[in-house]
Amino acid sequence: MSTPLYKIYESFLSQIEDDILAFMKATVVEKLLLRYLKSSITEFTTCTKDLSIIDCDYGSFLIEKGKLLYELDFYSQDVKLDLIGVDTKNVYILNKDYKVEFIDTKCLLTFEIELNEDVEFNWITRGKIIDDLEEDEINILALGMIYYWLQPKILRDDSLKNQITDHDFKRLSQANMLDKLMKLKKLSQSELKTKVRNYSYKDFKGFN
Secondary structure: OOEEHHHHHHHHHOOOOOHHHHHOOHHHHHHHHHHHHHHHHHHOOOOOOOOOEEOOOEEEEEEOOOOOEEEEEOOOOOEEEEEEEOOOOOEEOEOOOEEEEEEOOEEEEEEOOOOOOOEEEEEEEOOEEOOOOOHHHHHHHHHHHHHHHHHHHHHHHHHHHHHOOHHHHHHOOHHHHHHHHHHHHHHHHHHHHHHHHHHHHOOOOOOO
16 A cells, blocks of 8 residues: 555645635746655654655656647656646646646547647646555654745745845745744744654563
8 A cells, every 4th residue: 555645745734824825837836845755754754654655757848739639648647737828827727727637648638729839748646655644644744745835935035034124024024934944944843843742652561
């Protein structure tokens, strides 16, 4: 058995509020989630399971204009796609501008109308953790993702604080936000350490 990455991602996303993610391209969000997860795995040193990630890959290429049908190979149907016009920068919408069909390892893209511009095709396959993880192990990884999700937000606000006056920083209401983020990071780090420590003792039966 294995654990699909989306299970860990769902646990992470259910615990945060981030409106910016909703406006980002699907493949960009997936890469961010993968980066947070990989960082979280490095913190979970006491895990007794194999946390290696497999079947996760990403890339991009160009679909030349004039196409109505495009075929490519994918070993996984759990894939996120972004299609963007090179000239117009328009984002092509699934089931409106194009359709996707999987046949065995083949992925067929069918466009509603012939492409009148080159299209940048970005993709990322959602992989899995080799071992079958229990709920507490998924929760620990999701908590580690929260910790690493907070870091760039704190660095961004801290950088802004250093570039403007204290008066302007407070006027922008960033001071309170930075303070809240710092406290949340400290709390998540403390909770992560506690859960990892408790996990390492969960099968401990005591000394003979």
